[in-house]
Amino acid sequence: MAKTLRDKLIPYTFVLPALLLLALFSLIPIFIALIISFTGLDITGLGDWSQIKFIGLQNYTQLFHDSAFLQSILNTGYYVIIGVPLVILLSLTVAILINFGQNRFFRFMRLVFYTPSITNTVAVAVVWTYMYNPSMGLLNNLFGKIGLGPFPWLSDPATAKMSLIILAVWKAIGLNMLIFLAALQGIPESLYEAAELDGAGWWQQTRHITLPSLSFSIFFVTVTTLIGWFQFFDEPFVMTKGGPLNSTNSVALFVYQNGFQNSNFGYAAAGSFVMFTAIIIATLVQFKLQKKQQGI
């Protein structure tokens, strides 16, 4: 049963539309951005391509001397290091708690925790900005009632970062909880029964049965969450514009500011490539770790 040329081609025609879209909207743009990152492209060059100058690695060297960029890297690192574990921990906890029962209350809680993730980030960020308002916001008013505050939610450099993280975590829990919940319900009941016969308590069951069975979904959630937090953008863009004192600026927002506000397209492209590389490396490390784990 030798395959004819036609048979060989058929699978490719099925994936072709997807590949075309990927090439048109991801690969080619990435390639163009790479070229742009070696030029001094600005608004003049945009209208008159003969004005574009190739400047080699100058954008990159300048980036790593730019204190605003370095700070945005630190900020992004902060978001990732605090945000990612927090999301995983909380969504896993919520999933385990909801998995305790099947009655109406638990179904309702599932809805409660899932609802934030179907909202639009920008709209929600605007609403949270009102809640965070120092003098007339909901939060400071409530805290004021019990004699606390007022807290400088978005106006103090140290607090502002946390305020943004709280919002992003709140929004991210729902979806990840659902993934964990599905995985939890896929663990065979017999394992728990056997453990119970052996006298294992709830904590031991969780630690030795639940968590190992969830390792793949934990991995999946980690990778997607990690990439999402590396690109942390909407919240600071809408709520703080990167301030106060540059303390909430993320790399993604830095790229946007340089590209679309200051029209330094070459410089912005270089910044986006630094971010691109960081995400690729982080993901590769994750894959390596996962492979190692599965090898055992």
Add this chain to the structure above:
Amino acid sequence: MKLAKWLGISVAAAAAALLLVGCGNSSSSSGSNTNNKTITFWYGGDADTAVKPMVDAFTKKTGIKVKIQSIPWSQYNDKLLTAAASKSGPDLILMGTTGMANYVSSKSLMDISKEVKSDKNISPNNYFEGSVKTTEFNGKYYAVPWYVETRVLYYRKDLLKQVGYNEAPKTWDQLYDAATKLSKRGKNMYGFNVDFSEPTFGFMFARQNGATLIKGKTPQFNKKPMVEALDYLAKFYKNGASPKQDLKLTIGQSFGGKAPIPMFISGPWMMNSVKQDAGLKDDQWGVAVLPKGKDNNMSNTGGGNLAVFNYSKNKSAALKLLKYLSTKDSQLQYYKNSDSMPTLKSAWTDKSLSDSRIQVFRKQLNDSEPMPLIKQWDQIGQNYLKAWEPVAMQGASVQKAMDQLNSQTEQLLNK
């Protein structure tokens, strides 16, 4: 709306440019001799209600159909960037004065020097000097001024009276004195808002102190006139006469009632907000020309210009609309519809502009100039805000902040 999307837009724009350069010529050159062609007008704002009636009248008169696309100002620049990159877009554009330098340098705006010089209805002499400056680059004209903005001092008459000022402060010293006295009214009370989210604020005061902002390609930000002016502003923070951070108050909360911030500098767009939201009686507040510094009381001119898109296929029709909208009648009608002040000096004799507060703006326009019109200015403004933040919040040294801003700017200008 992840960053990927924003990057996607930029690259899509670049890709679109590639595609459109190829096929752009064939599409729209057909209807050059007929009357029923359609031109596109990009208008900054949330709705086109203010211009629609005027444009409809134009269509009735000339038979040229006009499609108005109103784009919110917050997205206007993104939209213009894609037009500049793809070399396809509208026929007539409303340009913010601060964006002029950018889009002249990207060759997106048509050189209309010939029209401006031959048609005395749109001759530069008809307009305020500060506005004309935003249309002229290297001796050529790229737009016609349409509406103008300038900043003045808003103040609470009743509260200032209580601290002994029957009139608005006339000099820097009086402003500082009045603000300090007003801030003594109690906790969370201030006198004057030293604006830290307005990128032109410090530069405006520097000019009043005699500063030349940029000489040739050398910025003068760390020289005495500017540093002195900023030191003066920093004093307001230090003694609590100005809030150190955005209090996120509505105008009703900051300027109405007890008015935590009884004096601030802003443009004509605040007039309606104050009237509608502050809940004040007419004699409780006023506007005044800016207090005089060592040199002058020069304010900052902004506003909007009308320009023809350089890659338009309907330039003559677009010019017709530009001229129509630039007549005195049109400008006055636009003022009535939108409160945007006319750029034609002759329009100001009309009785619709006789309101005493509006006349304060008229007076200020004699002493008002735009910020330097160079394509790097947006970024310089942003850098200034960043340099100013530590001064406001933490009392950092002005001289150091300006030294840094100066060397940053030098790099920018010489790139």
